[in-house]
Amino acid sequence: MTLNEKIYKWLDDRFKLSELLPPIVKHPAPLNVVSNPLYCLGGTAFLCFLILVVTGIFLAMYYKPTPAEAYKSVEHIMTAVPMGSLIRSVHHWAANTMIAAVMLHMMRIYFMGAYKKPRELNWVVGISLLLITTTFGFSGYLLPWDQLAFWATKIGTGIAGSIPVIGGYISLILVGGNDIGAETLTRFFAIHVMILPIAIATLLGLHFLMVRIQGISGRL
Amino acid sequence: MALIEVEKHEVEEQKPEPVRVRGLPFFPHFLLREVVVMCLIAGGLIMLASIYPAGLLKPADPFDTPSPIYPEWYFLYVFGFLKFWTWNIGPIPAKMIGVTLPMVLWYGLLILVPFIDRNPSSDIRKRKVAVALGVIALIGILYFTYFSIVHH
Ligand code: HEM
Numbered sequence: 299m300t301l302n303e304k305i306y307k308w309l310d311d312r313f314k315l316s317e318l319l320p321p322i323v324k325h326p327a328p329l330n331v332v333s334n335p336l337y338c339l340g341g342t343a344f345l346c347f348l349i350l351v352v353t354g355i356f357l358a359m360y361y362k363p364t365p366a367e368a369y370k371s372v373e374h375i376m377t378a379v380p381m382g383s384l385i386r387s388v389h390h391w392a393a394n395t396m397i398a399a400v401m402l403h404m405m406r407i408y409f410m411g412a413y414k415k416p417r418e419l420n421w422v423v424g425i426s427l428l429l430i431t432t433t434f435g436f437s438g439y440l441l442p443w444d445q446l447a448f449w450a451t452k453i454g455t456g457i458a459g460s461i462p463v464i465g466g467y468i469s470l471i472l473v474g475g476n477d478i479g480a481e482t483l484t485r486f487f488a489i490h491v492m493i494l495p496i497a498i499a500t501l502l503g504l505h506f507l508m509v510r511i512q513g514i515s516g517r518l
Numbered sequence: 519m520a521l522i523e524v525e526k527h528e529v530e531e532q533k534p535e536p537v538r539v540r541g542l543p544f545f546p547h548f549l550l551r552e553v554v555v556m557c558l559i560a561g562g563l564i565m566l567a568s569i570y571p572a573g574l575l576k577p578a579d580p581f582d583t584p585s586p587i588y589p590e591w592y593f594l595y596v597f598g599f600l601k602f603w604t605w606n607i608g609p610i611p612a613k614m615i616g617v618t619l620p621m622v623l624w625y626g627l628l629i630l631v632p633f634i635d636r637n638p639s640s641d642i643r644k645r646k647v648a649v650a651l652g653v654i655a656l657i658g659i660l661y662f663t664y665f666s667i668v669h670h
Binding site for chain 1: 542543544545548552555556559560563564566567568570571572573574575576577578579580582583584587588589590591592593596597600613614617618621622625628629631632633635637638639640641642645648649652656
């Protein structure tokens with residue numbers, strides 16, 4: 299018995315690998331999915347999400363969410379931290395690519411009619427994912443605390459605040475006071491690194507579970 | 519992504535296929551291709567990041583409004599629509615419409631798509647209305663994005 303076989307047997311004895319693996323490993327991926335690159339878009343969005351998690355964790359090790367320190371810490375990441383500029387720039391590009399991929403993925407679902415019975419609820423989960431993804435972008439935009447960050451957020455929260463009925467509450471919850479300031483920054487940080495990641499992980503779990511149960515739609 | 523590939527064959531199992539199942543074996547061919555694609559995307563991102571690093575302007579100054587303030591590109595259409603819509607409808611001020619339509623109403627409509635479109639066919643030739651509406655919405659979003667850049 300080679301070492302590989304020994305390891306396999308050890309795991310097989312405990313986790314029934316020989317029952318679990320074949321259905322995953324042996325089955326062919328259908329040709330219409332394999333040959334059409336439009337089916338890659340969901341996976342591309344997910345890959346970007348994973349890259350964002352990894353680069354985001356590195357950024358969080360140096361970033362300081364206070365008005366006095368935020369800008370300086372980002373500047374420090376860009377100039378002094380080894381590979382800091384690369385990590386932050388990859389975070390930036392992965393975020394934009396993810397949003398583009400999610401939008402194109404949604405267009406594929408729409409124009410292929412893949413939201414129809416039985417996939418209605420997965421479309422609803424999908425729209426929530428779209429909302430979460432763009433909110434990720436909105437909350438991340440403020441964090442560097444430069445001129446663009448500050449003023450774009452001021453206008454953005456102003457627009458959200460003028461939505462009838464709920465707008466006032468939205469802007470109060472987001473801004474946490476009368477003007478963009480320390481409260482806003484810590485809130486946006488909490489939203490960006492705690493609330494949204496938990497929300498998106500939950501919804502992605504649901505999304506993939508539903509695709510798993512219902513299979514990929516499509517006529518051949 | 520392996521997780522997702524898992525169910526791709528499940529379609530094959532559920533539908534009794536008259537023809538024999540044609541496809542790419544998941545292991546190793548499909549997986550290899552998947553890994554290659556992932557490497558290409560990751561490589562592309564790293565290349566973009568090194569050529570166009572993320573920017574950082576001057577520190578935030580609440581007393582100095584800079585002149586062009588652009589939001590992220592995916593919010594531009596909201597700004598564009600807000601600028602575009604200048605008409606009050608009865609007692610409803612134009613600004614309220616300009617904010618509500620592209621955010622609340624648009625997302626409300628999007629969520630309801632599967633419940634509005636009751637046509638069971640997924641053949642693109644048999645869903646002309648849905649496709650036409652989709653194309654109109656797409657052109658609208660692109661137009662308002664363009665509008666927000668031009669009328670800054
Ligand atoms: C974070 C964002 C998202 C990720 C990572 C994601 C990921 C995926 C993946 C990997 C698939 C498998 C098929 C494929 O890739 O095309 C899929 C299927 C699907 N997605 Fe998404 N998705 C996201 C957002 C959305 C959005 C915004 C919508 C629509 C509003 C949506 C609706 C659907 C539906 C209905 C399916 C089933 C398609 C079918 O059976 O053909 N998803 N998603």
